[in-house]
Amino acid sequence: AQSVTQLGSHVSVSxxxxxxxxxxxxxxxxxxxxxxxxxxxxxxxxxxKYTTGATLVxxxxxxxxxxxxxxxxxxxxxxxxxMSDAAEYFCAVSVNxxxxxxxAGTRLTVKP
Amino acid sequence: xxxxxxxPSNKVTEKxxxxxLRCDPxxxxxxxxWYRQSLGQGLEFLIYFQGNSAPDKSGxxxxxxxxERTGGSVSTLTIQRTQQEDSAVYLxxxxxxxxxxxxxxxxxxxxLTVL
Numbered sequence: 001a002q003s004v005t006q007l008g009s010h011v012s013v014s015x016x017x018x019x020x021x022x023x024x025x026x027x028x029x030x031x032x033x034x035x036x037x038x039x040x041x042x043x044x045x046x047x048x049k050y051t052t053g054a055t056l057v058x059x060x061x062x063x064x065x066x067x068x069x070x071x072x073x074x075x076x077x078x079x080x081x082x083m084s085d086a087a088e089y090f091c092a093v094s095v096n097x098x099x100x101x102x103x104a105g106t107r108l109t110v111k112p
Numbered sequence: 113x114x115x116x117x118x119x120p121s122n123k124v125t126e127k128x129x130x131x132x133l134r135c136d137p138x139x140x141x142x143x144x145x146w147y148r149q150s151l152g153q154g155l156e157f158l159i160y161f162q163g164n165s166a167p168d169k170s171g172x173x174x175x176x177x178x179x180e181r182t183g184g185s186v187s188t189l190t191i192q193r194t195q196q197e198d199s200a201v202y203l204x205x206x207x208x209x210x211x212x213x214x215x216x217x218x219x220x221x222x223x224l225t226v227l
Contacts, residue, residue, distance in 0.1 A: 001170070006154075032214045044155075044203070044218040051214065090155055094214050099168060100145065100207075104154030 002027040002093045006103035014111045019063075019078040021106045023091030026072065033074040034092040034100070035065055044090065050074065061085065086110045114138075116219035118204050124225045125194055133189045133222045137206030145207075145216065146179055146189050150200040158202075161187065162209060194226045 007022040025031055035047040048059025055067040061084075065076045074091060088107050094100040117136040125131050137144050146158040157171035161181045172178070176194075181187040191198055201223045205216040 034214065036216075043220050044205075044216075046215045049214060092216075099160055099162075100214065100216060101157055102147070102155035 001099070001101065002031060002095050003101055004091045004093045004103040006089075006091050006106050008106055009104065010107045010109065012109040012111060013081045015083055016080050019076070019081045019085065019108065021076040021089050021091075021108065023065075023074045023076065023103060024072050025074060025091075025093045027093060027095060029095050031093045031095060033065075033067060034094070035059065035063070035074075035076050036090045036092060036102070038088045038090065038105075040087070047076070047089070081108075081110045083110050083112065116204055116206055116217050118202075118219035118222050120222055121220060122223045122225075124227065126227050127196060128193055130190065130192045131194055131224060133191075133202050133204075133224070135187045135189070135204030135206075135219060137185065137187070137204070138208075138217055139185075141206035141208050141217070142184070143207045143209040144181055144187050145205045146187070147203045147205065148173075148200045149203055149221070153200075155203070158189070191224075194224075196226050199224055199226045 004025045033050040036044045037047045038044045048057050050057045050067045058064045063078045088105050090105045091103040119134045142163045144161040148156045159179045160168040176192045179189045201221040203221045205218045207216050
């Protein structure tokens, strides 16, 4: 079955600094890839997704991710962190839009 | 309702008791998922239902865990003889698998505490 690995369970950045959250996937067929965000005491919500087409995907709140097949990666980035970005971020993979599997999550802390 | 509804939102039980957690997905969503979110453990896949197909139970951690989905809508996750390590937030999500989006819509979760 498909799977994802998120490198780093905790990432801490200063406000205004680059955010980079890493995700690598494993899939025997072309995958669909997603990033979800969970703000404190809230449910998960979709941040962005890659299905087909352009490999650089833009999401909400200034986040973007690039699908790199050769590296089996789908890292999430944001040029300048805001305090409001503090949350837990989950990378997910599905095949044929079914059976979605999530990574272990990365908790992002933003320091003033 | 407009979103995925889960009940109870909080459940405290004693070790050895059985618990049932309910999920009411978004109307018309054919795919339904159960995940477990434990502190420091991320999001753990438990079971997946898709229409009338046999469910994918590969994530259920033991035979104490079972789930059913009646009439292709409401789902119940049952944990028998609960143990302290079962304490976690149990999340339900649904999706309209016919559309090529893959987005899951999550409920607020059911927080289970086993004393």
